Structures are given as C-alpha cells and as structure tokens.
Amino acid sequence: MATYSTSEFKGGLKIMLDGDPCSIIENEFVKPGKGQAFSRVKIRNLKTGRVIERTFKSGDSVEAADVMEMDLQYLYSDGEFWHFMHPDTFEQVSADAAAVGDSVKWLKDQDMCTVTLWNGTPIIIEVPNFVNLTITETDPGLKGDTSGGGGKPATLETGAVVRVPLFVQTGELIKVDTRSGEYVSRAKEE
Amino acid sequence: MGHRLNDRQTAPGASPAASIETLRLRARVIAQIRVFFQHQGVLEVETPVCSRAATTDPAIESLVTRYTGPGAPAGLPLYLHSSPEFPMKRLLAAGSGPIYQICKVFRDGEAGRLHNPEFTLLEWYRPGFDHHRLMDEVERLVGGLMPEPAVARRLSYRALFQQRLQIDPHPATAEQLRNCALQQGVPGVDRLELPHRDAWLDLLMTHCIEPAMEPGLCFVYDYPASQAALSRVRPGSPPLAERFELYLDGIELANGFHELTDAAEQQRRFERDLQARAAAGQPVVPMDRRFIAALDGGMPECAGVALGIDRLIMRLAGVDHIEQVIAFPLSRA
Numbered sequence: 352m353a354t355y356s357t358s359e360f361k362g363g364l365k366i367m368l369d370g371d372p373c374s375i376i377e378n379e380f381v382k383p384g385k386g387q388a389f390s391r392v393k394i395r396n397l398k399t400g401r402v403i404e405r406t407f408k409s410g411d412s413v414e415a416a417d418v419m420e421m422d423l424q425y426l427y428s429d430g431e432f433w434h435f436m437h438p439d440t441f442e443q444v445s446a447d448a449a450a451v452g453d454s455v456k457w458l459k460d461q462d463m464c465t466v467t468l469w470n471g472t473p474i475i476i477e478v479p480n481f482v483n484l485t486i487t488e489t490d491p492g493l494k495g496d497t498s499g500g501g502g503k504p505a506t507l508e509t510g511a512v513v514r515v516p517l518f519v520q521t522g523e524l525i526k527v528d529t530r531s532g533e534y535v536s537r538a539k540e541e
Numbered sequence: 542m543g544h545r546l547n548d549r550q551t552a553p554g555a556s557p558a559a560s561i562e563t564l565r566l567r568a569r570v571i572a573q574i575r576v577f578f579q580h581q582g583v584l585e586v587e588t589p590v591c592s593r594a595a596t597t598d599p600a601i602e603s604l605v606t607r608y609t610g611p612g613a614p615a616g617l618p619l620y621l622h623s624s625p626e627f628p629m630k631r632l633l634a635a636g637s638g639p640i641y642q643i644c645k646v647f648r649d650g651e652a653g654r655l656h657n658p659e660f661t662l663l664e665w666y667r668p669g670f671d672h673h674r675l676m677d678e679v680e681r682l683v684g685g686l687m688p689e690p691a692v693a694r695r696l697s698y699r700a701l702f703q704q705r706l707q708i709d710p711h712p713a714t715a716e717q718l719r720n721c722a723l724q725q726g727v728p729g730v731d732r733l734e735l736p737h738r739d740a741w742l743d744l745l746m747t748h749c750i751e752p753a754m755e756p757g758l759c760f761v762y763d764y765p766a767s768q769a770a771l772s773r774v775r776p777g778s779p780p781l782a783e784r785f786e787l788y789l790d791g792i793e794l795a796n797g798f799h800e801l802t803d804a805a806e807q808q809r810r811f812e813r814d815l816q817a818r819a820a821a822g823q824p825v826v827p828m829d830r831r832f833i834a835a836l837d838g839g840m841p842e843c844a845g846v847a848l849g850i851d852r853l854i855m856r857l858a859g860v861d862h863i864e865q866v867i868a869f870p871l872s873r874a
Contacts, residue, residue: 358650380653384786384796385600385770386743387735388650405729406748408740409650 353415357390357407365418368405372397372416372469397467398474416469423466425458433458435466446473454478456511457529478529483538484508485524489515557868563858564868570686570854571643574663577682583639583665588628594829595620597814598770599821602649620826621647624847625664626771627832633666633843634835641665654862655792657870661850668841672783672799675844676760679787679795683758686857693758701761705750711765711779715741725749739767754791761786772798789856797846804836
C-alpha cells in the first residue's frame with residue numbers, strides 16, 4: 352500500500368484520513384530551533400467537503416488515497432444512480448446522490464463533467480462553471496418592462512429554478528453560472 | 542532606481558524570490574549589525590563551514606559533503622555547520638575575547654514558511670556575561686533595528702506556560718501535557734505519538750503558545766533542564782537551564798545560553814545525544830572532540846546567542862514567508 356511521509360506533503364496530495372479520501376490544501380512545517388518538528392496540515396475531506404486541520408509529527412507517514420479526476424460525459428439518471436461515460440473508451444461509471452450533490456440541479460444529458468473517482472467510484476461530480484439550459488416554465492413578462500428590480504423565477508429543464516429578466520420566455524435557452532446559480536445571458540442553440 | 546531583475550525573467554525560478562528593495566534592506570541591516578558590534582568592541586570572526594564533526598543534537602540534522610585531495614586522498618566526509626558554535630568557543634578558549642560571526646548555516650530537512658535549509662545566522666559570545674546580561678544586549682541590538690522603539694517583555698518558560706495554559710511545564714508528565722493539548726483542541730492529538738516529554742512541550746509551545754503571543758519582542762528564559770542543549774543548568778528544584786529564546790511577534794528569532802564550560806559534562810551530553818540518535822535510527826555523527834579539548838583547557842565563563850537574520854528581515858520587510866527575504870531560496874537555488 353502506497354504511503355506518503357510528511358516531507359512529501361503539499362497542496363493537492365490525496366491521502367486517507369480516518370477512512371476517508373482527503374486532499375491536502377496547505378502544509379506548514381513547524382519546528383522550534385532545538386525541538387520536535389511537526390507538519391500542520393489543512394485537509395479537505397473529499398466525501399464530505401469539510402475542511403479539517405491535523406498535526407503530524409515530522410517523519411510520520413499516511414496512506415495514499417487512490418483518487419483521480421476525469422472528464423466524463425453525463426448520460427442519464429435511473430433515479431437512483433447518475434451514469435457517466437468516458438468519451439474515448441466508452442467506459443461507464445455510476446454516481447450516487449451523495450456524489451452528485453448539488454450538481455444535480457445543473458446536470459444535462461451529454462454535458463461534460465469533472466468526476467473525482469476514489470478506488471474507481473465517483474465521489475464528486477463537478478459541472479462546468481457555465482451551462483446552457485432550456486426554460487420549461489416562467490410567467491410571461493410584461494412587454495416593455497425594463498424596470499431593474501428582480502426579474503422573475505424560471506424553471507429549467509433540469510428542475511433548477513433561477514431568476515431571469517422579464518423579457519426571457521418559456522422555451523428559450525439561457526446561460527447560467529452554476530457557481531452562483533445566476534442567469535448570465537440568453538444562449539444560442541449549439 | 543534601476544529596472545528590477547524580475548523583469549528579465551527567462552526561465553521559471555530564474556529571477557530572485559526576494560525583491561531588490563528587500564535585498565537592499567537586508568544589506569542595510571547587516572551593515573548596521575556590523576557597526577553595532579564595532580562600537581561594542583566585539584571582534585568579527587570566521588570559522589569553517591565544513592567540519593569533521595557535527596552537531597549531536599537529535600533535533601538537528603547536518604548536511605554532509607565530501608573532500609578528496611591533498612590532506613585526505615581517500616576522501617573525508619565533512620559536515621556543513623548547523624551553527625558556528627563549537628569553533629567559536631574554541632576561539633574563546635584561545636583568548637579571543639568577545640566575538641561575533643554572520644554566516645550561512647545549514648540544516649537538513651527544514652523547509653517551510655519560516656525555514657530554508659541554508660539560512661543566515663548572527664552568532665555572538667560575551668565573556669563575563671550571564672544570560673540575563675546578554676538578553677539586555679540582544680534587546681539593544683534588535684530594538685535599535687526596529688522602526689519604532691521596542692521594549693522586550695521577559696517571562697520565564699514556566700510563567701509562559703502557566704499564563705497561557707495554566708500548567709506548570711516542569712513537573713508535568715507527558716500524559717498531562719498530552720491532555721493539555723487535547724483540551725486546547727490541537728487537531729489530531731488523539732492520534733499523535735511523540736517520542737518524549739520535551740516533544741509534547743514543543744507541541745504546546747508551537748501550537749498553543751507562539752500563535753497567542755502578543756506582538757513585539759518577548760524573551761523566554763530558564764528552560765527545562767532536559768532542553769539545556771549547551772547551556773549550564775542551575776541546580777535547584779527543579780534544576781533549570783540558563784537558556785533563553787527571543788520571540789518577535791510570536792516567531793522564534795534567537796536562542797541564547799549562559800554557556801556550559803564543564804568539559805566532562807559537555808562530553809556526557811554529547812554521548813547522551815548520540816545514544817538518543819542511535820535509538821531513534823538517526824545518523825550517529827562524530828562529536829567535536831577538539832571542542833571538548835578546548836573546554837578542558839579552559840573556556841572563559843560567557844554567554845552566547847544565535848539570531849536568525851532572515852526572520853528578522855521578514856519582520857522589517859513586513860513579509861510572511863522566508864522565501865521573500867532570500868534572493869534564491871531552496872526552490873530557486
């Protein structure tokens with residue numbers, strides 16, 4: 352089993368901690384001039400997203416986590432699992448709801464996603480920063496209403512609800528920022 | 542001011558990590574230090590960077606190189622000094638009077654925000670001084686380099702632990718120190734295994750005390766006898782090491798001793814260090830027998846201190862990574 356010693360610690364290194372795969376965010380070398388050296392580490396638990404701190408004695412080693420990131424294409428959901436495919440090898444993996452998390456709101460068939468795999472199983476699904484989605488339902492806006500204000504809610508094909516300007520109508524394709532969940536602009540069909 | 546060298550970057554890491562302004566500040570501070578010692582009548586000396594002997598301190602690993610040629614046809618391992626302490630004390634024993642040195646020193650395994658494996662040390666020795674009188678001088682030197690007047694606080698190691706952690710560090714067992722770290726919420730303590738009591742004290746010092754230190758200069762003095770290193774131990778209950786450290790804004794800046802002058806005791810400490818090294822699987826390095834011999838011949842009662850120039854410059858330049866005050870740190874060396 353592969354291990355890493357504290358002198359190999361650096362941002363991005365994937366290690367096992369308390370049974371969960373984690374990613375090192377930051378490693379600080381701490382040592383009194385005439386005393387014990389430590390590694391003070393900030394770590395993100397890749398399953399829960401939680402950031403924790405941990406102190407190791409210099410020279411200690413930890414188990415490496417078999418974690419990799421791949422760009423995969425979203426195929427479909429069967430209600431329990433979300434299925435993704437490698438566009439070159441056609442290899443498929445399925446992610447559970449915990450892995451998909453909030454990304455479910457933006458997942459559209461055939462979109463490419465960044466999938467983090469631990470021991471071959473998806474644990475994080477990241478959607479692109481911007482996605483184009485069709486509005487399935489929104490109130491008709493009043494023509495000529497250009498008042499600043501809040502716009503109106505619109506339901507998208509994935510079920511997500513975003514606020515859009517009043518002039519945008521049902522059936523239109525819009526560009527959304529998935530990080531903020533905000534409308535960016537109208538989009539053209541690809 | 543001329544154009545910055547950074548503008549001429551041709552390859553990653555080719556340009557200096559420190560700004561030219563910081564390098565000017567660095568040169569200015571080192572020049573001021575030399576003027577200070579000139580006024581005090583302290584002699585500047587140079588001692589070998591490469592030595593047949595190494596520090597025995599289990600907490601410090603030396604870098605090793607090798608000389609082959611006239612004088613050593615079969616090749617001779619040479620240890621890069623981790624501080625110029627032993628040869629400077631040989632000069633004291635030879636009657637040098639007060640001396641100082643500004644030099645690069647080397648430590649294996651140390652790199653981080655406050656560490657570079659080679660760094661610049663100012664080390665000086667004062668015959669006739671004890672550690673308190675030397676603290677006065679350190680305060681005058683460092684205080685004089687600060688942009689604003691600085692008065693140092695002084696606290697014993699015990700008082701520091703009692704104030705911050707409500708624990709007396711001297712009688713506390715490893716288990717009690719571990720529990721203290723648990724109560725303080727040091728992350729991962731429940732899974733941490735440390736080799737001895739002093740390592741637990743170091744954990745509390747670095748994780749709980751240093752980060753909570755008030756800004757400014759603070760001397761900590763009278764260390765546990767187990768952390769005496771090369772300082773004399775004052776008998777008592779408990780016996781205390783006449784050692785001090787200077788902290789600046791919670792960062793360790795200098796370490797000083799009322800120096801041990803007893804050759805037999807010094808040899809015992811070296812041997813104890815080497816046993817600890819062997820037990821821990823660390824390199825068992827040659828001890829400096831010429832230094833022991835010099836002590837045996839008689840070294841004047843004195844106090845000595847080593848001060849990290851890079852960390853001092855960090856504070857004066859207002860930067861928080863040691864790489865920002867070194868032209869070519871490890872990553873660009």
